[in-house]
Amino acid sequence: MKGATVMKGSSTSKRPLKKSAKFTEVQETLLKEGAAIYVDKKGVESLYIDFPYHVNYVHSYAQDSPFFLGLAEGKLRGTRCEPCKYTWATPRTHCQFCGEPTKWVELPLQGKVHSWTTCHYGSEAFLKETPYNLVIVEFEGANSVLLSRLKACTEEQIYVGMPIVAKFASEPKYLITDVWFEPAPGALKG
Amino acid sequence: MPQASSTVKPPRDVFSGTATPASTKRSGRRVYVVAGGVTKFAKAHPDMDFRLMCKKAFDQARSEVPNLRLNDIDGSRISYFSDHFSRQLKASSMVLDYLGLNPRGSVRIEWGGATGGECFQAAWEAIASGRMDTCLAIGYETMSRVQTWKGNEFIALASDVNYDFPLGGFYSGYYALMVVRHIYEYVRRTKFANIKDEREAQKKAFEYAGRVMAMVSVKNHRNAMFNPYAQYPKNLNVEDVLKSEMVSYPLPREDICTMSDGAAATILCSEEKAKELTEDPILVKGVGCGTDTMRLADRPFGKVLLMPHEKASDYAQLEYPGVHSFRAGRAASIEAYNHAGITNPNKDLSFVELHDAYASSEIQTYEDMGLCRYGEGYGFVERGDPFLKGFDYGMKLPNAGATPVNPSGGLIACGHPVGATGLMQAVMAFWQLQHKVGERFGSEKLQVPNAKRGAIHSHAGTGSAVTVSILERVKP
Numbered sequence: 001m002k003g004a005t006v007m008k009g010s011s012t013s014k015r016p017l018k019k020s021a022k023f024t025e026v027q028e029t030l031l032k033e034g035a036a037i038y039v040d041k042k043g044v045e046s047l048y049i050d051f052p053y054h055v056n057y058v059h060s061y062a063q064d065s066p067f068f069l070g071l072a073e074g075k076l077r078g079t080r081c082e083p084c085k086y087t088w089a090t091p092r093t094h095c096q097f098c099g100e101p102t103k104w105v106e107l108p109l110q111g112k113v114h115s116w117t118t119c120h121y122g123s124e125a126f127l128k129e130t131p132y133n134l135v136i137v138e139f140e141g142a143n144s145v146l147l148s149r150l151k152a153c154t155e156e157q158i159y160v161g162m163p164i165v166a167k168f169a170s171e172p173k174y175l176i177t178d179v180w181f182e183p184a185p186g187a188l189k190g
Numbered sequence: 191m192p193q194a195s196s197t198v199k200p201p202r203d204v205f206s207g208t209a210t211p212a213s214t215k216r217s218g219r220r221v222y223v224v225a226g227g228v229t230k231f232a233k234a235h236p237d238m239d240f241r242l243m244c245k246k247a248f249d250q251a252r253s254e255v256p257n258l259r260l261n262d263i264d265g266s267r268i269s270y271f272s273d274h275f276s277r278q279l280k281a282s283s284m285v286l287d288y289l290g291l292n293p294r295g296s297v298r299i300e301w302g303g304a305t306g307g308e309c310f311q312a313a314w315e316a317i318a319s320g321r322m323d324t325c326l327a328i329g330y331e332t333m334s335r336v337q338t339w340k341g342n343e344f345i346a347l348a349s350d351v352n353y354d355f356p357l358g359g360f361y362s363g364y365y366a367l368m369v370v371r372h373i374y375e376y377v378r379r380t381k382f383a384n385i386k387d388e389r390e391a392q393k394k395a396f397e398y399a400g401r402v403m404a405m406v407s408v409k410n411h412r413n414a415m416f417n418p419y420a421q422y423p424k425n426l427n428v429e430d431v432l433k434s435e436m437v438s439y440p441l442p443r444e445d446i447c448t449m450s451d452g453a454a455a456t457i458l459c460s461e462e463k464a465k466e467l468t469e470d471p472i473l474v475k476g477v478g479c480g481t482d483t484m485r486l487a488d489r490p491f492g493k494v495l496l497m498p499h500e501k502a503s504d505y506a507q508l509e510y511p512g513v514h515s516f517r518a519g520r521a522a523s524i525e526a527y528n529h530a531g532i533t534n535p536n537k538d539l540s541f542v543e544l545h546d547a548y549a550s551s552e553i554q555t556y557e558d559m560g561l562c563r564y565g566e567g568y569g570f571v572e573r574g575d576p577f578l579k580g581f582d583y584g585m586k587l588p589n590a591g592a593t594p595v596n597p598s599g600g601l602i603a604c605g606h607p608v609g610a611t612g613l614m615q616a617v618m619a620f621w622q623l624q625h626k627v628g629e630r631f632g633s634e635k636l637q638v639p640n641a642k643r644g645a646i647h648s649h650a651g652t653g654s655a656v657t658v659s660i661l662e663r664v665k666p
């Protein structure tokens with residue numbers, strides 16, 4: 001029962017809803033969905049019901065679309081502001097410093113670990129993927145960095161400065177996870 | 191043998207002047223805090239919805255100023271972080287009518303983790319501008335209504351949903367990324383600079399930093415044992431913290447705050463009104479706010495924003511803020527210190543209540559707030575500066591009491607009902623400065639002796655927004 005998990009750690013006890021002859025069927029459904037009464041130490045009753053909420057967003061990548069389309073072609077695209085001589089590894093289509101439009105550039109497919117972590121927990125949507133490694137990637141010739149996943153290596157093997165290479169999904173889903181990084185050949189030795 | 195990282199080399203002059211903190215010329219009226227109230231922060235308050243929690247915090251604040259009638263409150267500023275947590279949009283309106291504050295003016299404040307701190311400053315603005323003489327700042331969050339990992343997902347939706355969230359959307363992961371680089375910059379490259387093997391040097395640096403972060407967790411959990419409003423008072427030691435399960439390397443469970451239900455309220459007044467209501471009003475001496483890019487990956491590698499006690503040559507080699515420091519916290523501190531006339535935060539502040547969502551970010555924040563120089567955060571803890579004097583932490587701490595940080599127990603031990611947190615800090619600082627901790631907590635253990643001036647610091651996701659406010663005792 002979902003409600004029961006929510007209440008873990010609080011000093012209340014739980015009892016089922018009273019069954020009424022009139023609404024048995026409705027109440028059976030509510031009970032199955034998690035409806036319950038919680039009683040605290042002073043005997044105060046709080047009624048809980050489950051209250052689901054699902055949404056499907058029609059999400060446009062809008063001006064960021066070339067980046068995600070690029071991933072499907074095995075390309076990493078950043079942006080560059082020529083007047084500022086600044087290249088973003090995570091693209092932005094207007095310059096953060098002068099406000100002018102930037103132009104799309106291709107990034108190298110190899111870089112280095114700028115920072116990293118191994119997540120042993122995650123949001124609900126990613127719990128089943130744990131443990132996973134996150135990495136901040138620095139590229140030769142780029143002024144900013146890129147957040148990605150780091151695969152094909154363990155927590156013990158990763159270090160700041162490790163050379164890594166980009167890999168692309170053979171069946172792209174048009175998500176940032178269409179690209180990830182792995183240790184460069186030979187990087188795990190020594 | 192693995193080689194060291196060659197960090198990104200940007201054209202540094204690109205950033206010159208782009209991050210100067212706001213002007214600190216103030217022409218507004220003086221603003222005082224006259225009352226505060228807070229519910230106990232808890233995993234869940236099944237018997238109270240957000241309206242009733244706010245009512246309890248509000249009533250406690252009102253009990254501190256019995257001469258203030260409901261009709262004397264000119265309006266309010268109200269804060270909660272996320273509509274997702276209760277699936278009730280525009281919930282603030284329901285709080286206002288429950289408290290009896292219609293038809294007076296209000297506005298809802300949302301600024302991520304800094305929501306409460308921003309609400310406090312919005313109320314300050316309402317008084318300073320002359321728009322109101324009495325303004326309620328109230329905030330809350332009900333996070334227990336969804337499962338913990340769903341809650342983490344809601345919080346992570348406050349990161350870029352194109353580039354960051356789908357990678358594993360997890361704030362503990364983002365903060366771990368930040369502290370890993372912090373440890374690399376400030377521990378591996380200094381304390382262990384003589385070790386050539388990169389992996390070995392980094393392992394040693396993480397071990398060392400992990401123990402220091404655990405000391406922060408011990409401090410905050412043990413402080414909270416004397417704070418009846420705290421959610422997780424615990425008599426921990428360093429080994430307990432290090433043994434707790436790893437959440438996101440190098441941050442174990444006990445280095446991380448939890449989700450909570452709770453509410454907090456403060457009442458702010460003009461000088462004239464404050465004098466009518468209390469013998470002991472607390473002056474809001476300075477306010478500051480800073481921001482930074484939403485994505486960690488967009489933070490520049492430029493120059494440090496300097497405080498008066500620092501020189502550019504101190505940080506000649508440092509690329510700032512990168513992903514290792516909170517530039518918004520620096521900007522907010524500089525603005526607030528200038529406003530309050532603070533030139534040496536260590537000397538001028540009796541205590542600090544700061545946003546320790548992670549033990550790591552507490553250490554990073556010491557540096558942002560100028561309590562020590564960049565790179566000195568770990569040593570600051572080891573020497574004992576942020577610990578309370580004469581308090582049993584089970585450790586030798588020669589400098590204990592120098593600048594107590596989070597005497598309340600902070601977010602790590604008090605809990606973090608987002609919209610209430612920054613206001614809870616204001617209430618804790620208010621009681622400290624009124625020298626009423628003993629009265630409110632039933633124990634003098636956490637009262638900072640002769641507290642004269644305190645800072646509160648509220649911080650949003652990965653440092654994308656930070657507020658710092660300076661509170662000062664005026665009664666002799």
Ligand SMILES: [Zn+2]
Pocket residue numbers: 081082083084095096097098099100
């Ligand atoms: Zn530009």
